[in-house]
Amino acid sequence: MAILVLGLALWVGAHLFKRIAPGMRARMTERMGNGSKGIFAIALALSVVLMVISYQRAAFVNVYVPPSWTVHLVDLFMILAIALFGLGSSKSNLRGKLRHPQLSGFALWAGLHLTVNGDLASVVLFGTLFVWAFVEMAVINASEPRPTPYTGGSTVGTIRLLVISLVLYAIITAVHAWLGVWPFPG
Known part of the structure; x- marks a missing residue:
């Protein structure tokens, strides 16, 4: 269940980050250019993998x-x-x-x-x-x-x-x- 919660936290955090911390997101984009989008894409892909695997393996x-x-x-x-x-x-x-x-x-x-x-x-x-x-x-x-x-x-x-x-x-x-x-x- 902990991995499921981690996947959900990663999903929610990656999606809300831009709006909750716009200054930090702007600095990331300034430093990394479009590479910062890649970090969030990887985080979202990882969150989906964590959610799917942990959901399938969760005890009923x-x-x-x-x-x-x-x-x-x-x-x-x-x-x-x-x-x-x-x-x-x-x-x-x-x-x-x-x-x-x-x-x-x-x-x-x-x-x-x-x-x-x-x-x-x-x-x-x-x-x-x-x-x-x-x-x-x-x-x-x-x-x-x-x-x-x-x-x-x-x-x-x-x-x-x-x-x-x-x-x-x-x-x-x-x-x-x-x-x-x-x-x-x-």
Whole structure:
């Protein structure tokens, strides 16, 4: 569990560092140029590796028993979580409707996982990431002026986003099955 917490701390710290310590981040960039981005990329990659490995190896400690119907909820809303995650980079006409589509999709993903996983490792992992996404949104809102909303995009861009989301959903489902976690009922 300690490695899971370390991975989460690295994830949260690397993401919030720019906004919590802007002076220090600016000095790093001044000294190292774009090399400072590499340090944060390595820290984030390491955090993901630590989280995945420690989550897979964590002992099962039951905290709560989720209702069985929540699997259906997750199966449906995971497509929305994936679409929200990609919305900020899409050419969808919906892009300008939400200030933090990627973080909103991430929060939805984490929250959905909490509805079907009641073990301690899941509560720590997905609960922390769920809270982090909202903290990140609040910190961004407090530290950066609201940008001009995106006004481009088209219905074709929205359809493309949906198709890509469905393909990614199928890939994610296949990865879950490969890892031995069947995401559908039965």
